[in-house]
Amino acid sequence: xxxxxxxxxxxxxxxxxxxxxxxxxxxxxxxxxxxxxxxxxxxxxxxxxxxxxxxxxxxxxxxxxxxxxxxxxxxxxxxxxxxxxxxxxxxxxxxxxxxxxxxxxxxxxxxxxxxxxxxxxxxxxxxxxxxxxxxxxxxxxxxxxxxxxxxxxxxxxxxxxxxxxxxxxxxxxxxxxxxxxxxxxxxxxxxxxxxxxxxxxxxxxxxxxxxxxxxxxxxxxxxxxxxxxxxxxxxxxxxxxxxxxxxxxxxxxxxxxxxxxxxxxxxxxxxxxxxxxxxxxxxxxxxxxxxxxxxxxxxxxxxxxxxxxxxxxxxxxxxxxxxxxxxxxxxxxxxxxxxxxxxxxxxxxxxxxxxxxxxx
Amino acid sequence: xxxxxxxxxxxxxxxxxxxxxxxxxxxxxxxxxxxxxxxxxxxxxxxxxxxxxxxxxxxxxxxxxxxxxxxxxxxxxxxxxxxxxxxxxxxxxxxxxxxxxxxxxxxxxxxxxxxxxxxxxxxxxxxxxxxxxxxxxxxxxxxxxxxxxxxxxxxxxxxxxxxxxxxxxxxxxxxxxxxxxxxxxxxxxxxxxxxxxxxxxxxxxxxxxxxxxxxxxxxxxxxxxxxxxxxxxxxxxxxxxxxxxxxxxxxxxxxxxxxxxxxxxxxxxxxxxxxxxxxxxxxxxxxxxxxxxxxxxxxxxxxxxxxxxxxxxxxxxxxxxxxxxxxxxxxxxxxxxxxxxxxxxxxxxxxxxxxxxxxx
DNA sequence: CACATTAATGTTATCGAAAACATTTCACAC
DNA sequence: GTGTGAAATGTTTTCGATAACATTAATGTG
Numbered sequence: 040x041x042x043x044x045x046x047x048x049x050x051x052x053x054x055x056x057x058x059x060x061x062x063x064x065x066x067x068x069x070x071x072x073x074x075x076x077x078x079x080x081x082x083x084x085x086x087x088x089x090x091x092x093x094x095x096x097x098x099x100x101x102x103x104x105x106x107x108x109x110x111x112x113x114x115x116x117x118x119x120x121x122x123x124x125x126x127x128x129x130x131x132x133x134x135x136x137x138x139x140x141x142x143x144x145x146x147x148x149x150x151x152x153x154x155x156x157x158x159x160x161x162x163x164x165x166x167x168x169x170x171x172x173x174x175x176x177x178x179x180x181x182x183x184x185x186x187x188x189x190x191x192x193x194x195x196x197x198x199x200x201x202x203x204x205x206x207x208x209x210x211x212x213x214x215x216x217x218x219x220x221x222x223x224x225x226x227x228x229x230x231x232x233x234x235x236x237x238x239x240x241x242x243x244x245x246x247x248x249x250x251x252x253x254x255x256x257x258x259x260x261x262x263x264x265x266x267x268x269x270x271x272x273x274x275x276x277x278x279x280x281x282x283x284x285x286x287x288x289x290x291x292x293x294x295x296x297x298x299x300x301x302x303x304x305x306x307x308x309x310x311x312x313x314x315x316x317x318x319x320x321x322x323x324x325x326x327x328x329x330x331x332x333x334x335x336x337x338x339x340x341x342x343x344x345x346x347x348x349x350x351x352x353x354x355x356x357x358x359x360x361x362x363x364x365x366x367x368x369x370x371x372x373x374x375x376x377x378x379x380x381x382x383x384x385x386x387x388x389x390x391x392x393x394x395x396x397x398x399x
Numbered sequence: 400x401x402x403x404x405x406x407x408x409x410x411x412x413x414x415x416x417x418x419x420x421x422x423x424x425x426x427x428x429x430x431x432x433x434x435x436x437x438x439x440x441x442x443x444x445x446x447x448x449x450x451x452x453x454x455x456x457x458x459x460x461x462x463x464x465x466x467x468x469x470x471x472x473x474x475x476x477x478x479x480x481x482x483x484x485x486x487x488x489x490x491x492x493x494x495x496x497x498x499x500x501x502x503x504x505x506x507x508x509x510x511x512x513x514x515x516x517x518x519x520x521x522x523x524x525x526x527x528x529x530x531x532x533x534x535x536x537x538x539x540x541x542x543x544x545x546x547x548x549x550x551x552x553x554x555x556x557x558x559x560x561x562x563x564x565x566x567x568x569x570x571x572x573x574x575x576x577x578x579x580x581x582x583x584x585x586x587x588x589x590x591x592x593x594x595x596x597x598x599x600x601x602x603x604x605x606x607x608x609x610x611x612x613x614x615x616x617x618x619x620x621x622x623x624x625x626x627x628x629x630x631x632x633x634x635x636x637x638x639x640x641x642x643x644x645x646x647x648x649x650x651x652x653x654x655x656x657x658x659x660x661x662x663x664x665x666x667x668x669x670x671x672x673x674x675x676x677x678x679x680x681x682x683x684x685x686x687x688x689x690x691x692x693x694x695x696x697x698x699x700x701x702x703x704x705x706x707x708x709x710x711x712x713x714x715x716x717x718x719x720x721x722x723x724x725x726x727x728x729x730x731x732x733x734x735x736x737x738x739x740x741x742x743x744x745x746x747x748x749x750x751x752x753x754x755x756x757x758x759x
Numbered sequence: 760c761a762c763a764t765t766a767a768t769g770t771t772a773t774c775g776a777a778a779a780c781a782t783t784t785c786a787c788a789c
Numbered sequence: 790g791t792g793t794g795a796a797a798t799g800t801t802t803t804c805g806a807t808a809a810c811a812t813t814a815a816t817g818t819g
Contacts, residue, residue, distance in 0.1 A: 043775055043776085053798075054798065056800080057799080063777080067795095069797060072798085088514065088516065090449065091454050091774070091775030091776045091777085094804045095775075095776045096776080108479070110472065150446055154447050156450060177444070260678070260679040264679055315620060316676075318620070319649050320649075321656045404806065414768065416769065427767060427768085429767060432767080447806080450805080454804090454805080455774055455807040
């Protein structure tokens with residue numbers, strides 16, 4: 040079968056323990072022996088057996104991630120952040136994906152990771168406060184870090200400033216003199232989505248603005264598209280759309296463009312996330328940036344730090360969000376304000392067409 | 400520390416071997432004993448130790464994936480397909496991500512997975528034929544499956560019909576009476592990108608069409624955007640753009656829209672991949688679909704099947720691509736053909752504006 | 760009733776690496 | 790030259806689960 044210490048030891052003419060010393064970089068091995076062992080390792084193509092290492096060491100130097108579907112761009116970035124930081128700290132990363140956020144599935148995923156003897160677990164799945172606390176209680180041998188769990192939970196968490204970010208979006212649209220708002224939220228089960236919606240709602244009612252309708256999307260472009268089509272089919276009148284992520288905002292823009300409703304003038308749109316694509320939407324999207332990568336990185340950093348702390352202090356870190364203003368929002372053009380200018384353009388265009396028509 | 404068989408056995412009043420029999424679902428255990436053991440397992444919250452299992456069983460029932468960055472949407476879908484199929488066949492999945500496609504990194508990743516005693520490895524990183532063959536040769540104890548490796552390599556592979564798909568895109572644009580083509584490729588290191596470019600080139604030269612310029616992008620929207628800006632800055636004239644993926648096509652569309660160059664009329668654009676967003680671009684993108692999920696799934700399916708085959712037969716599966724026609728392509732409007740129609744529209748618009756202007 | 764058969768369970772050895780402990784060798788001090 | 794300590798290496802035991810083998814008890818058969 041596979042090459043083990045025994046084979047290496049035999050070839051190098053030493054004991055297995057000496058081989059172990061070499062692979063672990065112990066300093067009490069003579070240079071000549073070390074060389075001989077390393078040569079044997081290379082010659083045989085020795086690869087350590089993680090299972091055996093885990094067993095004898097007791098710990099695995101591995102961090103587990105329980106995550107939503109990585110096909111969601113934000114999720115993939117968070118996972119990247121986690122992996123990267125884990126790797127930097129000398130940890131491996133084991134990823135377990137849960138399709139839906141059924142609690143049983145999540146527990147099973149954690150059990151799966153626990154069976155791999157992971158030392159830490161980062162959970163990036165929407166959970167209620169109770170669920171998070173229950174997990175910590177149930178899996179006492181594991182150290183948890185949660186991402187985007189409700190604030191004030193008695194667990195370690197790292198969170199984006201969803202509510203504040205949402206409020207900034209509203210404030211910006213109010214500054215754009217918008218009055219009637221359409222909301223497109225994420226799935227209600229998502230903590231992030233709930234927080235954003237709450238932020239929107241708070242700020243809108245506080246400023247006496249009108250919420251025309253609220254649609255629950257599923258994060259992808261189609262749900263944004265369908266929301267707008269439905270709203271327009273119902274002849275609802277709005278001059279601003281708040282969208283819970285950029286991908287749905289793409290669908291929103293598509294529907295508006297398709298129907299010839301001018302963005303940003305007639306309807307302004309603000310997204311959330313600032314994914315790299317959103318700068319290239321038509322028009323480029325005003326959005327609220329959150330730093331997914333940093334979220335993942337900080338989750339790991341704080342988790343590893345927290346174990347050195349006293350047991351009853353939690354890491355509760357909230358990362359800032361910030362408004363990125365692009366062309367999908369603007370102050371409403373007063374009717375007729377630019378009309379003369381547009382008229383001039385039209386005349387010019389007309390003349391051009393006319394002449395080309397005559398030439399044919 | 401953690402709960403082991405010993406603890407369970409003691410509580411249930413049986414031997415550890417009996418506990419093992421229960422957890423492995425052996426049939427020669429009396430129902431009462433089984434119940435007693437299961438109760439003990441639940442009471443203690445026993446979780447098996449994968450390392451120990453691996454060690455004693457010899458095999459891990461795990462499949463390794465070496466993959467590019469999962470932040471690329473297509474990659475994430477492939478990984479999903481692999482995981483899903485592996486899971487279905489009773490295998491776990493260990494993911495190792497390599498940042499760049501440096502060969503040393505890839506080898507290290509495989510070694511890492513091998514140390515976890517994976518039984519199979521799916522490689523989704525651009526490799527040359529030689530590299531792929533070398534890996535198979537070096538890691539004799541592993542069973543490999545490659546995704547998108549050059550055809551006719553002497554290894555197992557699953558591949559999308561890049562070249563054919565690319566040709567379909569060209570044929571479609573030729574049917575749209577396009578003459579001057581701009582190319583935006585993916586990174587040259589990518590096998591998929593090379594195959595697509597080759598397909599474009601072949602079909603274009605065969606039909607005597609003009610390649611105005613070729614830009615090498617890095618898969619993201621910005622590189623598509625920059626390509627167009629550069630081409631226009633150099634006053635290049637083209638009426639069709641072939642783009643190696645949809646995300647870059649988004650950037651292409653953005654640049655064209657921004658400059659008021661009408662898509663599809665003045666310039667038609669075809670992407671590649673058919674990611675879910677592309678139906679919601681402005682305008683919705685004509686593109687070549689490839690089924691990433693199926694690619695991942697088939698990779699695993701064939702890999703598991705192949706080990707039952709004779710050693711010197713390779714699985715070499717090529718999955719079809721298909722053209723999805725949307726609004727980013729069209730037959731070129733003959734100058735003046737629709738002019739009268741447009742003129743009528745203009746007149747209507749003018750009247751509307753005029754009246755609103757007078758009202759103010 | 761003695762003996763074969765099977766069901767249910769227990770005992771021991773094993774996987775590969777590493778920790779704990781043991782031994783050997785050599786250098787140096789007194 | 791004997792004792793002390795450190796460096797280099799070897800031996801034994803351990804981790805947790807399981808395969809291989811061993812035992813016991815119960816059942817059935819001629």
